[in-house]
Amino acid sequence: MYNNKMTNMITEINSGIASKNISDTLSLIGVAVIENGNNKVTGRNHWVGQGLETIGSYLSYTGGSLYPAPYNWNMYIGSDMTTPTTVSMTSLVSPIGTAPGTAPNSKSVSGAYYSTSTIPIVLTFIATWNAGTVSGVLGEVGLYLIMNIAGLTGGSVTSSPGLASRLSVADGSFTAFTINTAATLTITWKINLIYA
Amino acid sequence: MEEYNIEEAYASDFIGIRGTVKIENGEHVAIGKNHWVAQGLEEIGAALLCNGYSLINGGGTCSFNFYGAVYSWNIYIGFDTSTPTTVGRTSLVSPNGNPPGTAPNSKTYSGSYYPSSTTPVTLTYVATWNAGTVSGTLGEAGLYLYISNGGLANGSAASNPGLASRLSAADGSFTAFTINTSAALTITWTVSLVYV
Numbered sequence: 001m002y003n004n005k006m007t008n009m010i011t012e013i014n015s016g017i018a019s020k021n022i023s024d025t026l027s028l029i030g031v032a033v034i035e036n037g038n039n040k041v042t043g044r045n046h047w048v049g050q051g052l053e054t055i056g057s058y059l060s061y062t063g064g065s066l067y068p069a070p071y072n073w074n075m076y077i078g079s080d081m082t083t084p085t086t087v088s089m090t091s092l093v094s095p096i097g098t099a100p101g102t103a104p105n106s107k108s109v110s111g112a113y114y115s116t117s118t119i120p121i122v123l124t125f126i127a128t129w130n131a132g133t134v135s136g137v138l139g140e141v142g143l144y145l146i147m148n149i150a151g152l153t154g155g156s157v158t159s160s161p162g163l164a165s166r167l168s169v170a171d172g173s174f175t176a177f178t179i180n181t182a183a184t185l186t187i188t189w190k191i192n193l194i195y196a
Numbered sequence: 197m198e199e200y201n202i203e204e205a206y207a208s209d210f211i212g213i214r215g216t217v218k219i220e221n222g223e224h225v226a227i228g229k230n231h232w233v234a235q236g237l238e239e240i241g242a243a244l245l246c247n248g249y250s251l252i253n254g255g256g257t258c259s260f261n262f263y264g265a266v267y268s269w270n271i272y273i274g275f276d277t278s279t280p281t282t283v284g285r286t287s288l289v290s291p292n293g294n295p296p297g298t299a300p301n302s303k304t305y306s307g308s309y310y311p312s313s314t315t316p317v318t319l320t321y322v323a324t325w326n327a328g329t330v331s332g333t334l335g336e337a338g339l340y341l342y343i344s345n346g347g348l349a350n351g352s353a354a355s356n357p358g359l360a361s362r363l364s365a366a367d368g369s370f371t372a373f374t375i376n377t378s379a380a381l382t383i384t385w386t387v388s389l390v391y392v
Contacts, residue, residue: 024229026213026237044209047391052211056317056389059213059265059341087391121237193237 037183043173051164076101081139222379228369271323272297277335
């Protein structure tokens, strides 16, 4: 069911590509699926300023080299359910575990590169927490990507990834639930670069 | 698609990359929205799909050091007034001068990346051809950016910038006109990363 929902959401997002063929706007949109036992929820992310910044750096930086986005990334979860995502947010509001949060036990990233006029670029980040690793209410999730902020100003990048995008209950992106500690928690975050 | 006012809005689920072009030639002024071609997606896509050593989709190697699109850029103009922009286009249809076209006599780039919660990333490319340098009908213009697709394929970047976006009369973006050779021709191409 959740796969169908995600597929439908991405199909909806991409529907303009085949019909319009080309567009005046390139758009980045993220969709995340959270799985924990019987709980399977899907929602759209919200980009914060740092996310816009790191994407912008690939267009605007004139001084030399930058780190590509997947070079250093992570995903963290939190329990906040009341704070909508704001542009200036740089961390989860109430991370589960010591800030920035409890790191997943395993993670992977894969991608599909633009190959035809009807296939957008899709980047998939998957993070998994083993059963019993995290507990409490899951109300927010953060995708942390390499930040070229320091590179823009000083020629070097920050050593740790920063919050680029957030999925939160307070934004209406998904419904909070209590983590089933007997089951693994897996979050699949897809970033699409599309004509829209 | 309605743009948010960033000052008023919370973070958005979309980051949009848009281009607006202003053409000035004597008393003639034209303004239009650009159309991104596939190579325009590629540069951003490369930043998303490279982990510093190899493409995460297994498509080849990529540089640990990544250059911004503005590292090498240019603007060219052409005569074509009947060919709409397609995703696979990699050059102007009918460039003014030897391909890729007659280079401007002067060009400048300025950019502001995310400095505050209320300012999007804005990149401004300005190209000027002196009076008498180019002539004929102006029906298309191309923004050429540093394209890392060479890096995607074989570990080295393309030596010359490639067509990333096109402004064309055939797309209805502006009305073609005959260049006034007694006046300078200036094209200002503004690319903005916005929440949409």
